[in-house]
Amino acid sequence: MAVHTLATLLACLLLLGMGWQASRVQQSLLDANASVQAGLELVTSLQAMQTSLLDVETGERGFVITGRPYYLAPYRQARERLAQEREQLARVLVDRQGAEAESILARLDGLTAQRLAIAEANVAVRESDGLEAAALRLLAAGGRQTMNGIRELLQGQEAEERRRLALDIERAAAQAERASQQGLLGGLLVALLAVAAYAAIRHVLTLRRRLLEEAEHREARLEALLEAVPDHLYRIAADRQVRRLGDDGEAPAALRQALLKRLDGPEGAAARHDFLWQEDAGGAIFEVRLLPTRDGEHLAIARDVTERRQVERMKAEFVSTVSHELRTPLTAIRGAMGMLASGLAGALPDDARSLIEVADKNGVRLARLIDDILDMEKLEAGQLVMRPRRVILVELVEQALGDNAPFADSFSVSLELLRPLPAEDAVSVDPDRFAQVMANLLSNAIKHSPPGEKVGVAITRRAMANREGLEVAVSDQGAGIPLAFQPRVFERFAQADGSDRRRTGGTGLGLAITRRLVELMGGEIGFTSVPGQGTCFRVWLPRAQPPFESIKEETHE
């Protein structure tokens, strides 16, 4: 749970508790108030009763001393009030003091009755016997003592009640004080919690604002990027709408079709697709890449490659033209040299013959270099046409050995076919191109073999990635490929060292071409080489399907 939610919840609980506590305090204050009220009422009742008794006494004395009847009026009135006031006092006293009230009331009733009886007797004596007898009786009857007893009783009660009242008020004040302290503490706590909640909310808001700012920056960067990138980017939503990123424009209908076709294709929506797309005949050519995004949509990037392809085509045409132009004079040179060397123009002196041979050999080399450059160019432009046929591999290899035997002879190296396979093992390749591959590998092996050694060619069955196939291994006992050079063996114009080129007469393109050719045949090429012991190049080719009738006819041709 978030901090601010927790703090807010706590503050609310606390406020509820404080409200309940406040209502309790108020109730108890009301109770205290009522008790004070009752106490005051009791005091009033006590005083009223005392006053009435005093009135009785005063009236009685006044009449006894003066004999005038009007003193009897307050005396009688007071006597009438007394009964009522006694009832009032009894009620209040029972309320306040409970059981104790009975004894007090009994004592009070006794004293009151005594005093009233005395007063009555005094009044009666004055009326019948006159002043002197009444005055004597007044002094002797004990009215004063009785009255003092009553006063003592009532005043004692009053003092007791006042003491109690003071206690009540003190208690109420203490409770109010405690309540106000609790209220203050609670208020402080609520304020603290509110501050905590505020801080938490503020923190969350700050975080959110920072995230928003970051998102804003990302968006801005993306926008700038989209603006700057020369490619066209499209978003393919789940509802198959194709929209341009950036301005959200519609993609061209033809492109949309091309994209959706690939999404629905056998490779499906999860794969990455790379393809070329042309707006319309003669229009711009785009290299399109289509890939799934993490959120289940797709992104398409279309790059205008019209110009690049044009430049590539021009370069290819240029290389091809230059090569052809080079070849024409070379044809004349080689023809003339060949004819001279073969004595068509008459016998040559030995010195002249060796010079002609040097010229002729280099003519051959130049012609091969041009051929290789043209091959490489075609391979790179994807223009090399393969005409695969189902052929028996052993037969092709044997033919290659035959074709390259003269070359091997000139290096005093012999060629040997090891472990030939049964005749039915066939591959599907372009025989001319396979011959080219074999010629490259054999001539490399021959050139790097010491005189008198053998170059071995072995054919074995070998499965690769669950595909059945055949492997041709060409091995020599030469110096091997230096370790440092091994990673670059298949690069163009890569040779172990410059002197090697002069010594062996290679073009530096042979293995690059060989690898591309093998790949075009659906095969793979690799090598192992131990410096000082020799090198072995291996060409793996997938095995062709068992022959159908029509293919059989072709092979019998």
Place this chain on the structure above:
Amino acid sequence: MSESASRPSILMVEDEEDIAFLIRFLLERHGYAVRHAADGRQALEALDQGAPPDLVLLDVMLPYHDGLEVLERLRQRPAWQAVPVLMLTAKARETDVVRALELGADDYVTKPFQPDELLARLRRLMRKR
């Protein structure tokens, strides 16, 4: 005339002067009678002049009419249908080779050629005849 009739005759269609010279040099030294057409136009004219030769040596790249067109016209003439045709091609233009073989050429030699190879192929075609 009697001497030339006894020697096998070859029509050479080749626009490169030096190469034509070399081929003529080679062939004449080996006892062939050589007639030269230096471009496509001359080659077509040669079809109408005189009897067909024993063999045609035909370059593919020629001014005016290329070797493939000359070959097509040549094979349309009944008298020339059985004449062996040896194409001279640049190695890199394999599509030309395929097309030439489809149009009725008998064999091809790629330039730059070895004199021995050219002679060997010539002799083979003329023996077949």
